[in-house]
Amino acid sequence: MKFSANLGFLWADRPLPEAIRAAKAAGFDAVECHWPYQESLPDIKAALDETQLPLLGLNTRRGDATKGEMGLSALPDRQGEARDAIDEALDWGAALGACNVHVMAGFAEGEEAEACFLENLRYAARQAASKDMTILIEPLNVYDAPGYFLSTTAQAAEIINQLNLPNVKLMFDCYHVQLSEGDICNRLSRLMRLIGHIQFAGVPARGRPDQGEINYDYIFSHIASLGYSTPLGAEYKPMGHTEDTLGWLVRRQ
Numbered sequence: 675m676k677f678s679a680n681l682g683f684l685w686a687d688r689p690l691p692e693a694i695r696a697a698k699a700a701g702f703d704a705v706e707c708h709w710p711y712q713e714s715l716p717d718i719k720a721a722l723d724e725t726q727l728p729l730l731g732l733n734t735r736r737g738d739a740t741k742g743e744m745g746l747s748a749l750p751d752r753q754g755e756a757r758d759a760i761d762e763a764l765d766w767g768a769a770l771g772a773c774n775v776h777v778m779a780g781f782a783e784g785e786e787a788e789a790c791f792l793e794n795l796r797y798a799a800r801q802a803a804s805k806d807m808t809i810l811i812e813p814l815n816v817y818d819a820p821g822y823f824l825s826t827t828a829q830a831a832e833i834i835n836q837l838n839l840p841n842v843k844l845m846f847d848c849y850h851v852q853l854s855e856g857d858i859c860n861r862l863s864r865l866m867r868l869i870g871h872i873q874f875a876g877v878p879a880r881g882r883p884d885q886g887e888i889n890y891d892y893i894f895s896h897i898a899s900l901g902y903s904t905p906l907g908a909e910y911k912p913m914g915h916t917e918d919t920l921g922w923l924v925r926r927q
């Protein structure tokens with residue numbers, strides 16, 4: 675099993691280039707990030723080149739983070755901004771050699787929001803295809819993100835099936851799935867052909883994966899048995915020094 679350090683949470687107190695080097699030193703096989711846009715792209719690229727860690731993905735901008743926005747792509751009155759955010763994420767991703775962009779839907783509901791999300795995803799998939807990249811969509815749990823447009827894997831699967839585009843896939847975050855839906859292993863089996871990336875964290879605190887109600891050794895074995903070998907994204911809040919939380923990784927090396 676291979677692992678990707680999600681630098682939105684791990685070593686989040688460091689600039690991304692330093693966080694990338696820390697992930698390499700700790701033995702991760704890949705990295706991924708949330709919103710790198712305030713940092714220096716050439717410095718991030720230099721750290722990726724130096725460490726030879728692949729960048730698995732990044733997110734589209736949230737919108738106005740001070741207002742708690744979490745994406746724009748399902749907001750019918752924000753289509754221009756949403757597409758700028760998609761273009762920006764794809765440009766950064768292509769420059770950094772990333773394979774995935776997570777297109778964030780935002781807080782919205784109803785048919786108009788769904789039509790808007792579908793249209794923006796078609797746009798994103800077209801742009802991504804020309805860069806050989808994949809678009810991910812991710813349901814967020816109803817406790818952390820109440821009112822977020824996508825909250826279940828069933829809803830995400832319906833959208834992905836409706837679009838029927840080879841480069842639109844599901845980001846299956848075991849933490850969100852456990853909180854909103856449960857039944858993680860059966861869902862992984864059923865949805866495997868739609869999955870583009872898998873993330874994990876302890877539940878319910880979103881801390882290190884070896885603490886909490888989920889037995890990740892079991893889940894990782896199940897994922898391996900399904901033939902999935904892409905690095906799994908460690909997207910948890912270390913609540914202290916990241917190095918102090920890596921026993922779960924060290925035990926697997």
Ligand SMILES: O=C(O)[C@H](O)C(=O)CO
Pocket residue numbers: 708733776812814847850873909
């Ligand atoms: O929070 C998550 O699970 C995400 O993966 C994300 O990208 C930002 O919300």
Ligand SMILES: [Mg+2]
Pocket residue numbers: 812847873909
């Ligand atoms: Mg996630």
